Amino acid sequence: MQNKAISEKIYCFHCGDPVYSDLFQEDNHEFCCLGCQSVYTILSTNNLKNYYKYNDHPGKAQDKKAEHLEYLNEPKIAQKLIDFQDNEYTHITVYIPAIHCSSCIWLLENLYKLNASIVQSRIDFTKKQAAIKFKHSEISLKELIELLIAIGYEPIITLQDVVKKQKTVNQNSLVRKIAVAGFCFGNVMLFSLPEYFGFGAIDKEYATLFNWLNLSFALPVLLYSAKDYFISAYNSLKLKQVNLDVPLALGIFILFLRSAVEIIAKSGPGFSDTLCGLVFFILIGKWIQNRTFYHLSFERDYRSYFPVAVTSIQNKKEQPKAIADLEVGERILIRNNEIIPADAILLKGKAAIDFSFVTGESNPVKKTLGEIIYAGGRQLGEAIELEIVKSVSQSYLTNLWNNENYKQYKRKFQTFSNSISKYFTIVLLAIATSAAIFWLFNSNTDKAWAAFTAVLIIACPCALALSSPFTLSAALSIFDKNRFFIKNTGAIEQLAKIDSLVFDKTGTITSPKSQHIQFKGDLKESELQAIASICRNSSHPLSIQIVNWLKLDTLKSIQNYQEIPGKGIQANVNGNSIKIGSANFTKAKTEADAGSRVYVAIDNEIKGYFSILQPWRKDLSTLISDLKTTYDLHLISGDQDKDREVLQEVFPTSNMRFNQLPQEKLNYIQNLQSSNKIVCMIGDGLNDAGALKQANFGIAISDDINSFSPGCDAILEGSSLNKLPQFLTFAQDAMKVIYFSFIISLSYNVIGLFFAIQGTMSPLFAAILMPLSTITIISFTSITTHIYARKNKLKSS
Amino acid sequence: MEMIYFLIGCSVFIALVFLGAFIWANKTGQHDDTHTPAIRILFDDEEPKSSDEESCTTVK
Numbered sequence: 001m002q003n004k005a006i007s008e009k010i011y012c013f014h015c016g017d018p019v020y021s022d023l024f025q026e027d028n029h030e031f032c033c034l035g036c037q038s039v040y041t042i043l044s045t046n047n048l049k050n051y052y053k054y055n056d057h058p059g060k061a062q063d064k065k066a067e068h069l070e071y072l073n074e075p076k077i078a079q080k081l082i083d084f085q086d087n088e089y090t091h092i093t094v095y096i097p098a099i100h101c102s103s104c105i106w107l108l109e110n111l112y113k114l115n116a117s118i119v120q121s122r123i124d125f126t127k128k129q130a131a132i133k134f135k136h137s138e139i140s141l142k143e144l145i146e147l148l149i150a151i152g153y154e155p156i157i158t159l160q161d162v163v164k165k166q167k168t169v170n171q172n173s174l175v176r177k178i179a180v181a182g183f184c185f186g187n188v189m190l191f192s193l194p195e196y197f198g199f200g201a202i203d204k205e206y207a208t209l210f211n212w213l214n215l216s217f218a219l220p221v222l223l224y225s226a227k228d229y230f231i232s233a234y235n236s237l238k239l240k241q242v243n244l245d246v247p248l249a250l251g252i253f254i255l256f257l258r259s260a261v262e263i264i265a266k267s268g269p270g271f272s273d274t275l276c277g278l279v280f281f282i283l284i285g286k287w288i289q290n291r292t293f294y295h296l297s298f299e300r301d302y303r304s305y306f307p308v309a310v311t312s313i314q315n316k317k318e319q320p321k322a323i324a325d326l327e328v329g330e331r332i333l334i335r336n337n338e339i340i341p342a343d344a345i346l347l348k349g350k351a352a353i354d355f356s357f358v359t360g361e362s363n364p365v366k367k368t369l370g371e372i373i374y375a376g377g378r379q380l381g382e383a384i385e386l387e388i389v390k391s392v393s394q395s396y397l398t399n400l401w402n403n404e405n406y407k408q409y410k411r412k413f414q415t416f417s418n419s420i421s422k423y424f425t426i427v428l429l430a431i432a433t434s435a436a437i438f439w440l441f442n443s444n445t446d447k448a449w450a451a452f453t454a455v456l457i458i459a460c461p462c463a464l465a466l467s468s469p470f471t472l473s474a475a476l477s478i479f480d481k482n483r484f485f486i487k488n489t490g491a492i493e494q495l496a497k498i499d500s501l502v503f504d505k506t507g508t509i510t511s512p513k514s515q516h517i518q519f520k521g522d523l524k525e526s527e528l529q530a531i532a533s534i535c536r537n538s539s540h541p542l543s544i545q546i547v548n549w550l551k552l553d554t555l556k557s558i559q560n561y562q563e564i565p566g567k568g569i570q571a572n573v574n575g576n577s578i579k580i581g582s583a584n585f586t587k588a589k590t591e592a593d594a595g596s597r598v599y600v601a602i603d604n605e606i607k608g609y610f611s612i613l614q615p616w617r618k619d620l621s622t623l624i625s626d627l628k629t630t631y632d633l634h635l636i637s638g639d640q641d642k643d644r645e646v647l648q649e650v651f652p653t654s655n656m657r658f659n660q661l662p663q664e665k666l667n668y669i670q671n672l673q674s675s676n677k678i679v680c681m682i683g684d685g686l687n688d689a690g691a692l693k694q695a696n697f698g699i700a701i702s703d704d705i706n707s708f709s710p711g712c713d714a715i716l717e718g719s720s721l722n723k724l725p726q727f728l729t730f731a732q733d734a735m736k737v738i739y740f741s742f743i744i745s746l747s748y749n750v751i752g753l754f755f756a757i758q759g760t761m762s763p764l765f766a767a768i769l770m771p772l773s774t775i776t777i778i779s780f781t782s783i784t785t786h787i788y789a790r791k792n793k794l795k796s797s
Numbered sequence: 798m799e800m801i802y803f804l805i806g807c808s809v810f811i812a813l814v815f816l817g818a819f820i821w822a823n824k825t826g827q828h829d830d831t832h833t834p835a836i837r838i839l840f841d842d843e844e845p846k847s848s849d850e851e852s853c854t855t856v857k
Contacts, residue, residue, distance in 0.1 A: 050841070102836045102839070102840075105833060105836055105837060106840050109837070122833075123833055124829070124830045124833055125830070125832045125833040125836065126830065126832050127830070172823055172824075172828070172829075175823055175828065176820055176823055176824075179816060179819050179823070180816065180820075183812060183813075186812075187812065206801070209802075213805070
């Protein structure tokens with residue numbers, strides 16, 4: 001209990017956080033807390049100290065919450081979590097957000113050194129996943145998870161493991177199609193080369209062979225690589241719509257048809273080279289467009305927030321039960337730090353519910369017996385007993401999430417290339433037919449066929465199909481580097497159209513992490529030094545914040561240091577007894593809206609208190625004034641209107657709403673949309689989930705992008721919120737790039753059409769024009785996108 | 798010049814073998830994770846004898 005004050009700044013050997021006490025030492029290494037030290041002990045006794053060799057401070061700060069993992073012993077629940085099980089081995093893939101460096105990989109792949117029953121563990125670094133194979137007769141799933149927690153790699157176990165189910169399979173088959181198309185393209189180019197330079201008289205016999213080889217290489221491209229375009233075009237036509245795949249599929253088909261006809265009739269070399277090149281390029285465009293972030297998930301629902309199981313009380317016996325199986329009327333036991341999975345009535349115990357998950361507000365709410373507690377809150381303090389009044393999927397918040405309203409409401413949103421393709425196809429067909437009719441009237445059937453097919457070939461919107469993917473994926477990676485993670489390329493187009501922005505308050509425009517401290521009261525310099533010296537010895541987050549805020553270097557020696565968990569700390573300095581802690585502990589008189597306050601009492605006399613406020617995010621006022629001129633700004637908060645006066649200076653009064661329930665937030669967005677606004681919602685908590693989904697573009701603010709965020713279109717790291725105006729302008733600029741490249745690709749088409757309608761287009765001409773336009777578009781889009789990024793200060797030159 | 802038929806046959810065959818190898822690699826999931834193996838190869842096999850030596854392999 002008693003110790004010397006430390007005066008030099010030391011960093012934890014395990015996690016690199018500053019060390020505030022010398023309580024935790026081992027092998028001449030200092031640790032910030034018991035958690036970090038115990039991880040070190042496990043690793044050093046198992047000869048795994050290499051972990052600390054690959055990187056300095058490879059660990060993550062340990063804030064362990066007592067977790068009850070009994071449910072992992074229930075076979076019914078465990079069955080849902082594991083991948084595969086045979087007589088001897090069990091395979092499981094877990095998501096571990098703490099994976100961040102090479103030491104993590106090394107340690108987790110050496111799990112067998114800690115427990116020989118773990119046969120194999122493989123880490124996928126980008127997905128932050130560990131695939132573990134273990135002997136279930138020797139180590140249970142629960143023990144395995146406990147082992148991972150003990151070494152500081154707590155897996156996140158949810159039933160909706162969205163991170164696991166990525167579209168990798170899809171992208172893999174696309175890669176194979178690209179490989180086949182590329183293979184055929186290369187070979188066809190080889191056999192077409194003699195044709196480009198003109199065969200000598202002797203080599204004519206090879207021409208037929210080469211043409212037939214080319215045609216046979218074009219066949220797998222048509223039937224396998226380009227398959228999806230035909231399917232997509234067919235599906236689109238069935239719905240009486242015309243997407244960009246229709247003219248593409250038409251062009252590909254005509255290319256093959258004309259090549260086959262020419263080669264069989266021995267009238268020409270055909271267009272196999274153009275066909276293979278075209279398919280190869282558009283598939284690459286598609287691959288670039290589909291590239292996503294494997295480590296982020298945008299499709300989360302309530303199941304990723306809630307625990308897998310809770311303790312149910314049946315016939316006075318406690319038993320873990322999967323939350324999906326909970327029935328109305330059932331009794332459940334919620335311990336400290338557990339989440340309430342369904343709307344329930346409080347039956348027993350003192351409930352202090354932390355709704356920060358739901359509302360972003362971190363002060364716990366006290367509930368009395370018989371009161372309904374909504375799902376999503378986290379119990380702090382003693383264990384409580386509840387009776388479920390609504391099943392999990394019918395509870396207030398989850399119900400909102402599954403709301404039929406926005407299930408039916410499909411965002412009417414057409415990408416630029418899809419909306420243009422209808423007109424494009426009509427004009428294309430009109431030109432082709434009129435060229436054909438013109439030559440038919442001049443009774444030249446050959447020319448009519450040649451012109452008709454040539455128009456469809458040359459105007460095949462290959463460059464157009466590439467302009468969107470290349471521009472938007474370049475933009476996507478620029479957003480990515482600025483910590484703004486957008487779901488997919490299509491979402492950028494939607495972002496460019498936004499005209500209204502709706503902000504949530506708590507956790508969105510205020511920052512939950514970097515808290516702001518104020519001291520109310522009167523203290524002398526020497527007293528402040530005493531406080532800093534005492535707080536330095538405690539590892540409580542509030543003490544650490546106070547030490548950091550006071551920034552005092554001169555320290556006093558302290559005696560009789562004591563820390564009373566959950567209450568405060570006390571010590572004697574120069575004969576004065578100093579108490580720092582809660583109002584209860586220091587015997588201070590509390591006011592109603594006390595919030596997070598730390599009181600200071602010297603010799604039992606209250607000297608004042610530190611109040612911890614949630615500050616506005618950095619540069620908020622510049623952000624708002626930048627946005628105010630171009631966008632319609634709104635603020636909806638679930639909180640009291642205590643900040644109304646401050647916010648009035650930035651937000652228009654009529655656009656501010658306080659005390660909003662989640663459903664009201666959703667309705668607010670709906671109202672804006674019905675007055676033809678294109679709305680972007682910026683929020684963070686579960687209570688914004690409905691609004692985020694309803695909005696045309698939903699941005700979830702998160703201070704740790706690997707932690708859970710509600711389903712949305714984009715995840716924005718809190719520290720990048722001040723760049724929002726640049727992001728919006730840049731999205732619009734990206735659209736400008738697409739329009740420009742569309743004009744460029746159209747002018748290529750016009751040049752090609754000039755020859756095509758005359759029926760004089762040679763295969764060589766097509767083989768040059770097509771790649772030329774493609775390369776122009778790719779270089780134009782990537783260069784201009786980066787120029788715009790620099791203009792918007794999203795990229796340093 | 799008949800040799801050209803044979804040579805074309807050979808070249809196409811070899812190219813097909815490589816294409817087949819690529820598709821096999823892709824199907825067996827060898828392209829699923831391209832990042833981790835690059836780090837994994839840098840780990841030492843054996844525990845260094847004196848464990849107090851300062852680290853010189855900083856891999857990130």
